[in-house]
Amino acid sequence: MRMRKRSTRKTKSNPAQTIVTRFAFVVAFFVLWIGGIGVRLVHLQVSQHDELLGRALGQRRDTVKEKQLRGTIFDRSDRALAMSIRVKTLYADPAEIEDIGAASREVAKALQVKASEISEKLNAARKAGRRYVVLASKLEDDAVQRVNESLDDKSLRKSDAPRFAGLHWTDEQKRSYPNNTLAAHVLGFSNSEDVGGAGIEQSQEENLRGAVIKTVQDHDRLGRVYGETETEQRQQPKDVQLTLSYSIQYKAEQALEKGVKRAQAKSGAAIVLDPRTGEILAMANYPTFDPNKFREFKPEQFVNHAVHDSYSPGSVFKLITYSAAVNEGTIDPNGSVNCGNGVLKIPGREIVDHHCRTQLSYVDAMAVSSNIAAMKTATTLGRDKFHFYMQRFGFGQSTAIELPAETNGILRAPNSWSGDSLASMSIGYEIGVSVLQMATAFATIANDGTKVQPHLIKEIRQADGSVISSPEFRKTQVVTADTARALKKMLRQVVLTGTGKRAQLNGYTSAGKTGTAWKYDAKLKKINSNKYISSFIGFAPLESNGVVIAVVLDEPQVGARDGGQVAAPIFQEIAEQILPELNIVPDANIRPGVYTAEEIPSELDPGNSSPKSSTVAARTVAEKKEEGETDDKAAQVSKASRSDSKDITRKRKT
Amino acid sequence: MNKKPQPKRNNRPSVRREREPLPWKFTLATLLSGAVLVAGFLLAAKNHFTSIDYCIKNSELKKQLGELESEKRRLMLARETVLAPGEIKKAARRLGLVEMTAMNIEAVEPQQAPATIAPSNPLIRRTVDSKPVERPKTAVSESRDRIVPPAQRTAANPAEIRARRVSKTGN
Numbered sequence: 001m002r003m004r005k006r007s008t009r010k011t012k013s014n015p016a017q018t019i020v021t022r023f024a025f026v027v028a029f030f031v032l033w034i035g036g037i038g039v040r041l042v043h044l045q046v047s048q049h050d051e052l053l054g055r056a057l058g059q060r061r062d063t064v065k066e067k068q069l070r071g072t073i074f075d076r077s078d079r080a081l082a083m084s085i086r087v088k089t090l091y092a093d094p095a096e097i098e099d100i101g102a103a104s105r106e107v108a109k110a111l112q113v114k115a116s117e118i119s120e121k122l123n124a125a126r127k128a129g130r131r132y133v134v135l136a137s138k139l140e141d142d143a144v145q146r147v148n149e150s151l152d153d154k155s156l157r158k159s160d161a162p163r164f165a166g167l168h169w170t171d172e173q174k175r176s177y178p179n180n181t182l183a184a185h186v187l188g189f190s191n192s193e194d195v196g197g198a199g200i201e202q203s204q205e206e207n208l209r210g211a212v213i214k215t216v217q218d219h220d221r222l223g224r225v226y227g228e229t230e231t232e233q234r235q236q237p238k239d240v241q242l243t244l245s246y247s248i249q250y251k252a253e254q255a256l257e258k259g260v261k262r263a264q265a266k267s268g269a270a271i272v273l274d275p276r277t278g279e280i281l282a283m284a285n286y287p288t289f290d291p292n293k294f295r296e297f298k299p300e301q302f303v304n305h306a307v308h309d310s311y312s313p314g315s316v317f318k319l320i321t322y323s324a325a326v327n328e329g330t331i332d333p334n335g336s337v338n339c340g341n342g343v344l345k346i347p348g349r350e351i352v353d354h355h356c357r358t359q360l361s362y363v364d365a366m367a368v369s370s371n372i373a374a375m376k377t378a379t380t381l382g383r384d385k386f387h388f389y390m391q392r393f394g395f396g397q398s399t400a401i402e403l404p405a406e407t408n409g410i411l412r413a414p415n416s417w418s419g420d421s422l423a424s425m426s427i428g429y430e431i432g433v434s435v436l437q438m439a440t441a442f443a444t445i446a447n448d449g450t451k452v453q454p455h456l457i458k459e460i461r462q463a464d465g466s467v468i469s470s471p472e473f474r475k476t477q478v479v480t481a482d483t484a485r486a487l488k489k490m491l492r493q494v495v496l497t498g499t500g501k502r503a504q505l506n507g508y509t510s511a512g513k514t515g516t517a518w519k520y521d522a523k524l525k526k527i528n529s530n531k532y533i534s535s536f537i538g539f540a541p542l543e544s545n546g547v548v549i550a551v552v553l554d555e556p557q558v559g560a561r562d563g564g565q566v567a568a569p570i571f572q573e574i575a576e577q578i579l580p581e582l583n584i585v586p587d588a589n590i591r592p593g594v595y596t597a598e599e600i601p602s603e604l605d606p607g608n609s610s611p612k613s614s615t616v617a618a619r620t621v622a623e624k625k626e627e628g629e630t631d632d633k634a635a636q637v638s639k640a641s642r643s644d645s646k647d648i649t650r651k652r653k654t
Numbered sequence: 655m656n657k658k659p660q661p662k663r664n665n666r667p668s669v670r671r672e673r674e675p676l677p678w679k680f681t682l683a684t685l686l687s688g689a690v691l692v693a694g695f696l697l698a699a700k701n702h703f704t705s706i707d708y709c710i711k712n713s714e715l716k717k718q719l720g721e722l723e724s725e726k727r728r729l730m731l732a733r734e735t736v737l738a739p740g741e742i743k744k745a746a747r748r749l750g751l752v753e754m755t756a757m758n759i760e761a762v763e764p765q766q767a768p769a770t771i772a773p774s775n776p777l778i779r780r781t782v783d784s785k786p787v788e789r790p791k792t793a794v795s796e797s798r799d800r801i802v803p804p805a806q807r808t809a810a811n812p813a814e815i816r817a818r819r820v821s822k823t824g825n
Contacts, residue, residue: 069727080734086724141728178734217713226709228716250739 062217063231068210069173070194071237073187073201075246076279076458082177082187082201082291084194084210087138088169090147094126094133096166103166110150111136135167138174173210177291183249185304186242186283186403186456189291197294198302200240200456202404207238207460238468241459243279248272251577252282256551259570260286263534263556269305269435272574273548275443275539278452278473280401281547281578283307305554307401310409310432311533314517315499316563317428318374319487320441321381322366324389326486327479330380333486336361337373344372347419351375366490367498369514371427378426383414386422392478393441394451395433402457409433428517429527438537439550442512445491446539446548449484451476492542502568503538505575507586508546512538512571514563519555531555536567540575541587549574 044052073082090111097103100122108115118135125133139147151164160168175190188199194210196202218227252270260268272282283306289297303309325331339356356370365373378386390396396411410432412421417430424430436454444451453473460469479487491511494500499514515535521528535552551567551574559565579586735741 079737080730083727083731083734085727085731141725176731176735178731179738180740182738182740220706220710224710225713226706228713247739 060218060220062219064215064217065212066171066215067173067194067212068237070175070190070210071204071208071463072239073204073208074239074241075183075244075249076242076281077245077247078241079246081179081183081242081244081246082175082190084173084175085140087140087172087174088144089134089138089172090136090162091168091170092122092125092133092135093131093166093168094122095131097122098165100126103164106151106164107135107167110147138172140174144169179246179250180290180292181288182246182253183244183283184288184291185285185302185306186244187291188302189294199304199403200242203402204240204457204460207240210237211235236463239461239463240457241461242456243274243277243281243458244283244456245281247581248578249282249284251581252284252549252574253286253288255570255573255577256284257286258573259551259566260553262558263553263561263566264558265534265553265566266555267305268551268553268570270552270570270574271306271435271439271548271550272578273439273443273454273550274545275447275548276452276545278440278443278454279458280454280456282574283456304403305552306435306550307399307403307406308434310407310434311552311554312431312517312520313428313433313438313535314515314533314563315369315371315374315428316438316513316515316535316537317431317433318366318369318426319445319491319513320390320393320395321374321378321386321426322362322490323393323445323479323483323487324386325377325381327389327483328381328385331362331377333362333490337365337370337376339370339372339376342372344375344423346375346423349420349423351423363490363493364498366513367493367496369494369499374426375423378422383417383422386425387411387414389478390425390431392451392476393444394437395431395441399434399436399440399454401436401454406436407432407434409437428515435535435550435552438535438552439548442537442539442550443548444478445484445487447484447545448481449477449479451478488542491538495538499562499564500536500538500568502564503536503571503575505540505572505579505588507588508540508575508579508584509542509588510538510540510571510575511542512536512568514568516562516564532561534561534563534566536563536571538571540579541584543587544584546579546584547575547582 069086070084072080072084075081092103092107094100100119104119104122105115108118111118121133121135125131136143136147148162151162151167153163153165156163156165158165162169173194175194177184177187177189184199186199188201189197190201190208191197196205196208201208214231216227216229216231217225219225252272256268256270259265268284268286270282270284271280273280283304285303285305287301289301294302322331322333326333331337336359337356338359339353342353342357344351344353351371353370353372355368356365356372360368360370360373362373362377364370381389390411395409398406398408400406412430417425421430440451440454443454452475455471455473457471459467461467488511491513492509494513495503495510500512503510503512513536515533515537517533517535518527518529519531519533520526521531533552533554534556535550537548537550539548540546549571551570553566553570556566
């Protein structure tokens with residue numbers, strides 16, 4: 001009976017107890033579950049935190065490296081002379097390509113190259129385990145589109161172009177020189193790593209170089225970027241504006257090329273310089289090179305003969321001799337020199353001068369380029385004074401122009417001179433100068449005795465055009481303005497009656513000095529009288545500040561080979577073309593039959609009157625102006641021509 | 655045997671809990687708070703996705719800007735290449751233009767000059783390349799109409815017309 005009762009008790013358990021028990025089970029289950037989750041979370045977020053964070057970021061975050069475009073080089077009128085553009089390079093990942101043979105045939109067809117070359121590259125890379133094989137480098141946009149269209153495999157699901165298995169594009173930049181050879185020696189070039197290798201590209205590397213920018217990008221599962229952060233502070237590349245004028249540079253180069261070819265010279269250099277500001281308007285070299293294809297040229301062709309080479313200037317250096325003597329008052333520029341019988345004995349040598357056999361004025365001595373007169377003039381100065389003036393004019397030291405590897409020239413200290421050194425130096429031997437140094441010396445005289453540091457950089461600017469620096473250049477008074485005026489008169493005579501007649505200009509006065517120097521032969525270790533350096537350096541117009549033009553030819557082979565014959569015509573051609581362009585009012589008579597500027601009387605063109613009429617008016621005034629020093633014959637012919645043919649118009653022979 | 659009286663279970667009075675009326679103010683406040691909270695979450699979520707959307711658009715615009723700048727540079731380069739002095743010279747030669755020199759110019763003397771031209775500035779000077787072709791007759795007559803006074807137009811001879819044509823054809 002008891003037993004029965006007990007069994008009854010068991011079956012009739014307490015329902016509240018049951019609920020509590022069950023509830024306890026559920027709670028325990030949840031506690032265990034949540035606890036398990038908690039433990040797992042702690043494990044994930046504490047123990048495996050770094051690893052998992054890295055994996056998470058790796059899935060959504062990329063670090064993109066991009067190199068900024070290199071700065072642009074402009075001329076003085078903001079025409080781009082060198083600029084960089086974005087291009088793309090096509091590369092293959094051999095690991096992603098199944099059939100290399102078939103892929104090579106397709107790619108070769110698109111790139112128009114041999115399929116065997118591509119398959120060789122890809123097979124070699126696959127064997128070596130390389131996953132980056134360049135197939136075509138630095139293609140421009142149109143070429144990229146053409147390749148993409150050609151390699152479009154519509155059955156393939158691929159996010160990036162080209163839609164072809166294993167092929168990808170990578171961004172790069174390419175340096176372009178739109179004017180090809182124009183100012184190549186000044187600009188230089190930048191190599192495949194976009195590092196300047198010569199010229200302004202090299203000297204301004206710090207300013208032009210584009211920084212590598214690291215950008216962290218967050219992207220969603222579709223590859224869309226929703227967050228970008230630049231990880232490094234960057235400095236924008238800067239643009240460089242030069243003092244060169246592309247138009248003047250082109251004209252100088254054309255004239256120089258013609259002159260060098262005509263004289264069959266080894267090379268030539270020309271500089272056009274503004275004497276007031278020291279700005280170099282043109283610096284030409286021939287032979288030249290194309291910086292777009294600089295690898296196709298020999299390194300010798302990259303030499304800028306205007307600043308890298310030093311040479312014996314010859315008679316053009318007499319300018320320094322006479323300037324020093326006039327400034328020191330050891331000679332009277334209006335006076336004369338006694339050349340004896342045209343023979344001068346100096347220690348170890350005897351100088352014979354056919355130009356000067358008796359008394360000769362200094363003006364005429366300069367005009368005929370008398371060596372004895374220059375030597376006697378230097379003797380009146382003495383070694384120290386002459387050396388002092390050579391230094392003041394800037395010889396033996398760099399001009400600090402913004403080009404790499406500028407030569408200092410050669411100027412020895414007086415205590416190392418030999419017995420005939422003073423005489424030799426007075427006529428431009430035993431000294432090494434650069435074309436730029438000589439041009440600067442002539443600019444000093446043209447600028448009334450004030451030397452202005454020659455320079456090529458006008459401004460350095462940010463990409464938005466704001467100017468960062470506009471350098472100031474030092475000015476030095478080398479000789480007095482009176483001395484400069486006296487020297488101008490002497491140089492004018494060279495062009496009018498002396499050795500530089502071929503430098504006479506149509507419509508402008510000019511002055512200058514010829515130079516013909518024997519070259520030092522390194523093989524013979526002495527002067528070689530068969531090899532010349534011929535030069536003409538001068539300026540125009542005479543009185544108002546215009547331009548200084550220096551022309552130097554190395555080893556001319558044809559004709560008389562002297563500076564007056566081969567270099568002066570180049571000076572003339574450059575000057576006559578650029579002076580009207582610089583809006584310099586003609587100050588001399590215009591000879592008939594030669595055309596110097598486009599001038600249409602305003603009455604002929606009612607829609608376009610004022611600027612031309614002002615130019616015509618200026619020219620008319622200048623034509624009426626009597627120029628005492630002008631070639632009388634030319635002036636007479638000119639006047640006669642004008643009186644005979646008023647209202648002349650011109651027609652062309654076709 | 656004493657039998658303890660068993661307490662009657664059902665003897666206890668049944669207690670009936672009285673339900674209090676629903677505190678509707680409290681409920682309303684709770685619901686309102688819940689709604690505000692949910693709305694806040696929704697708003698935050700919307701803002702989040704909108705910001706992501708803006709970020710994506712911003713990124714696309716940046717990319718587009720970069721591409722346009724690249725395109726601009728390419729066009730600038732193309733312009734500079736075409737305008738290079740050497741290229742202009744080549745193009746001029748292709749068009750049949752000849753370089754102006756003293757050799758391909760000769761002087762002609764018109765019988766009567768326009769009255770408006772000052773005698774002191776008679777020369778028309780050019781150094782630029784020019785095309786040695788004649789303009790169409792209509793163009794010539796138009797230009798002549800512009801530059802020659804009506805009184806002289808009938809008096810102009812062929813040499814004068816040719817000379818004027820030259821003066822207007824240079825580029």
